Amino acid sequence: MAQDKQLSESLEDYLEIILELEKGNKVARVKDIAEKMGIQSGSVTSALKNLAEKKLINYEPYSYITLTESGMAIAKEMNMRHVVIQDFLSRVLQIDEKQADETACRMEHTLDKKSFGMIVQFIKFIDECPRTGDGWKQAFIHSCKPDADGWKKCKACLSQCSEKLK
């Protein structure tokens, strides 16, 4: 029964931002949305009408804006994706926070469901598997440096890794 009409990236962004504003201010206003998205308030009004038609927000002219249940579901999904992707980019791939945030903003719309799910499991596995975890991540970071020394420290690294099992 779900109206699974695939939303545009732009409309998904509106919902995500409305959620953020709801969290911070209890309620979202046109001005705040416009500011957060860096667009004019007139453009926001049109988008809001569109979202209201799709029953994703509660909106009457000049009123505050809140998410409906289905709007909230999408907003939370987008936010979750954002957080996970940003975590992967910054914590695993060592991308700085600002860049990771920007890229997560775009990637959250482009990943299919299955791939996203696998990324979640992948991050968890990297963090928890005794063969990887922090030591391995450090080794990765080291390997990216211009003066990386190939696999010379492998023995030490591996035995350190074995320690974890005891």
Place this chain on the structure above:
Amino acid sequence: MAQDKQLSESLEDYLEIILELEKGNKVARVKDIAEKMGIQSGSVTSALKNLAEKKLINYEPYSYITLTESGMAIAKEMNMRHVVIQDFLSRVLQIDEKQADETACRMEHTLDKKSFGMIVQFIKFIDECPRTGDGWKQAFIHSCKPDADGWKKCKACLSQCSEKLK
């Protein structure tokens, strides 16, 4: 001196597809581009004019289409991104080929340069580091199964991993 005007995703796709057609057929034709992109030929003609203005393709009405040097550079970059991302999705995250291809199609446009570069290094590191490599990937695949048994086989897995250093 480079005209670094950021191309739209759509125009990047045209260049990538023209490259594929050049590889296969020596030359690209409007009809083939339209078919590959699933759009009408009239739309292709407009895009080609646009790309020609930007000096990214050689194009005269009714002629065959080839990439200029700068168009080729972009097309190759996009293709390389596509291949790398698809490899990551299918070989590491176990996404099936069709889905991996589709998702790579979108992700190739959304990843920033730095993040893409780190993914390249990350794949290489996973493949080559003695702590990861094939055995670890298998363990990851196993961990995704519904009947995964936590970390019970860790000792065996780790010692198998140590073997590689001898």
Place this chain on the structure above:
DNA sequence: AATAAATGTTTGGTTAATATAACATTTATG
């Protein structure tokens, strides 16, 4: 409460990417 300031809406553009369909050119075939 009157009015100024802030906020929100409407109207009328613009642009990019597409579609459709009439028209033009090229290529293939009888």
Place this chain on the structure above:
DNA sequence: CATAAATGTTATATTAACCAAACATTTATT
């Protein structure tokens, strides 16, 4: 080589997402 079929182009339209600026409403200030 004349013409039919295939291919490519043009003209016109549509849609989504935006802007700018005029206009309307709400809120805050005196």
